[in-house]
Amino acid sequence: xxxxxxxxxxxxxxxxxxxxxxxxxxxxxxxxxxxxxxxxxxxxxxxxxxxxxxxxxxxxxxxxxxxxxx
Amino acid sequence: xxxxxxxxxxxxxxxxxxxxxxxxxxxxxxxxxxxxxxxxxxxxxxxxxxxxxxxxxxxxxxxxxxxxxxxxxxxxxxxxxxxxxxxxxxxxxxxxxxxxxxxxxxxxxxxxxxxxxxxxxxxxxxxxxxxxxxxxxxxxxxxxxxxxxxxxxxxxxxxxxxxxxxxxxxxxxxxxxxxxxxxxxxxxxxxxxxxxxxxxxxxxxxxxxxxxxxxxxxxxxxxxxxxxxxxxxxxxxxxxxxxxxxxxxxxxxxxxxxxxxxxxxxxxxxxxxxxxxxxxxxxxxxxxxxxxxxxxxxxxxxxxxxxxxxxxxxxxxxxxxxxxxxxxxxxxxxxxxxxxxxxxxxxxxxxxxxxxxxxxxxxxxxxxxxxxxxxxxxxxxxxxxxxxxxxxxxxxxxxxxxxxxxxxxxxxxxxxxxxxxxxxxxxxxxxxxxxxxxxxxxxxxxxxxxxxxxxxxxxxxxxxxxxxxxxxxxxxxxxxxxxxxxxxxxxxxxxxxxxxxxxxxxxxxxxxxxxxxxxxxxxxxxxxxxxxx
Numbered sequence: 093x094x095x096x097x098x099x100x101x102x103x104x105x106x107x108x109x110x111x112x113x114x115x116x117x118x119x120x121x122x123x124x125x126x127x128x129x130x131x132x133x134x135x136x137x138x139x140x141x142x143x144x145x146x147x148x149x150x151x152x153x154x155x156x157x158x159x160x161x162x
Numbered sequence: 163x164x165x166x167x168x169x170x171x172x173x174x175x176x177x178x179x180x181x182x183x184x185x186x187x188x189x190x191x192x193x194x195x196x197x198x199x200x201x202x203x204x205x206x207x208x209x210x211x212x213x214x215x216x217x218x219x220x221x222x223x224x225x226x227x228x229x230x231x232x233x234x235x236x237x238x239x240x241x242x243x244x245x246x247x248x249x250x251x252x253x254x255x256x257x258x259x260x261x262x263x264x265x266x267x268x269x270x271x272x273x274x275x276x277x278x279x280x281x282x283x284x285x286x287x288x289x290x291x292x293x294x295x296x297x298x299x300x301x302x303x304x305x306x307x308x309x310x311x312x313x314x315x316x317x318x319x320x321x322x323x324x325x326x327x328x329x330x331x332x333x334x335x336x337x338x339x340x341x342x343x344x345x346x347x348x349x350x351x352x353x354x355x356x357x358x359x360x361x362x363x364x365x366x367x368x369x370x371x372x373x374x375x376x377x378x379x380x381x382x383x384x385x386x387x388x389x390x391x392x393x394x395x396x397x398x399x400x401x402x403x404x405x406x407x408x409x410x411x412x413x414x415x416x417x418x419x420x421x422x423x424x425x426x427x428x429x430x431x432x433x434x435x436x437x438x439x440x441x442x443x444x445x446x447x448x449x450x451x452x453x454x455x456x457x458x459x460x461x462x463x464x465x466x467x468x469x470x471x472x473x474x475x476x477x478x479x480x481x482x483x484x485x486x487x488x489x490x491x492x493x494x495x496x497x498x499x500x501x502x503x504x505x506x507x508x509x510x511x512x513x514x515x516x517x518x519x520x521x522x523x524x525x526x527x528x529x530x531x532x533x534x535x536x537x538x539x540x541x542x543x544x545x546x547x548x549x550x551x552x553x554x555x556x557x558x559x560x561x562x563x564x565x566x567x568x569x570x571x572x573x574x575x576x577x578x579x580x581x582x583x584x585x586x587x588x589x590x591x592x593x594x595x596x597x598x599x600x601x602x603x604x605x606x607x608x609x610x611x612x613x614x615x616x617x618x619x620x621x622x623x624x625x626x627x628x629x630x631x632x633x634x635x636x637x638x639x640x641x642x643x644x645x646x647x648x649x650x651x652x653x654x655x656x657x658x659x660x661x662x663x664x665x666x667x668x669x670x671x672x673x674x675x676x677x678x679x680x681x682x683x684x685x686x687x688x689x690x691x692x693x694x695x
Contacts (some may be wrong), residue, residue, distance in 0.1 A: 107258065110254035110257060110258060111254075113250055113251060113253075113254050114251045114254050114255060117246070117247035117250045117251050117409065118247060118251065118406045118409065118410060119406075120397055120402045120405060120406060124396055124397050124402065125396070126395075126396065129375075131374060132373055132374030132375040132376075132377070132378065133374055133378070134378055134395060134396070136240060136243070136395065136396055136397075137243070137378075137450075137454070140243065140246040140247060140250075140450070141246065141447065141450045143246070143247065143250045144246075144249075144250055144443045144446045144447050144450070146250075147250045147251075147253055147254060147443050147446075148440050148443050150254065151253055151254060151257055151436075151439040151440040151443075152440040154257065154436070155433075155436040155437060155439070155440055158436070159433050159436060
């Protein structure tokens, strides 16, 4: 049986980075508070919106590091 | 004359324009022959990054989401914001898991998640259960898209069921003709309209309401004045666990829904999916803003439309738009919601039809079915599914669809051991998986049935927050029933697997090999060998 190409297999250590955006949004003690406010948004709202950027940073890094070499 | 005439005209024009696109879509990227599920049901498995972005975005963020999520924040506050962590964690999970499903499906020509289970565990019975679960979970979801359209129509003063029947008849006709190409093309319009409307709302409404401080303060004041203990603009000790388990459970359920799988399988290679996992969160930001429309509605003093003595909280977003925007733009916003219902409804009906065709019709009724037979059956079933959804709305209480959708999320989670874990391990015995599925389904439905809401007087199916005190624990914490049912499912599946091995029960074969899970575009395919064993 052919061994999967390392560059695009799912064994890349970079994939572990994806754990961060899966775990962080599930920790309410990080964001369940009013202060500090940002642009009028309580922390609960702006921080959870900011997690989107965290998710994008992680998935984008993993994509760059594991995409098929051309 | 109707005070909403401008809105109705703009809505109708946009709706008809999109309908024309739906029919024209059959010529878009035209293949030699549309008569196979690869073409009709998966758009030729050829969609690149842009089409996939619009298609999956249009598929996952439905019209119902747009009206129901802000309604949740409007009614209960912070707990409704679970949609945020949910859509953040779902993409990395999809990245890890669905990409393997794409590869193995590419190699074997799978069209549905049940096709995969059939080949992986060699069990037509297990595949049948997965297929039925998928169909049952999807049906009320389609019906709820009609609720989204209805909320908008109500706000325009249009009552009666005829407009919805017409809208769905048009939708059914072009989905029949063009297959997945129709929603893929319409998604461009739908998503563009939504982005325009929400950006406008983001700029205009806070200005009119005196800024975000004022919006959040108004919400805080509203919840402080209610007697309900669970509301507020922050979570409390009782609902934090529910918040995160609901986010996690919904994220896991999302990629098990047949319509998400359809959207992912239609992309042309692994890189398209990976790129989209970084690009799709743009919709999550959008959803965050949409959710906050609920608070804007509080600050603006919006009142929901009352039908038959009951306030319909799904109308608060349409009412907010009506109050804040000029008529013509309100019409655009309503069209965005209305068209927003069509894209997911089309994809869901295609996904449900494919499940029937591949895992019931071809498996049990006509094993010798040709590609053309499959496409024909799927087209007809997609029509029946939509007729069913309309009948649902016509003859049942809307609340019943919402209950069923709640059940749908819980039961689709019960396919996780076979579909999700099955992508990683062949450890489970098919008998164990069937037992786990049955246990999870039973527990999940019983738990939902037991959940009442003393405030509204609803005795059953009043939510998905299961009080842990029901299990004898001394706490006021609640947990998402679906995740609890999944835990039971996994436990039974594991015990069942050990028992089946001990009793030396025959296990099915596995037609896949490890390399299949990382295969990409251009790698050799095992065409049409998948269901032979």
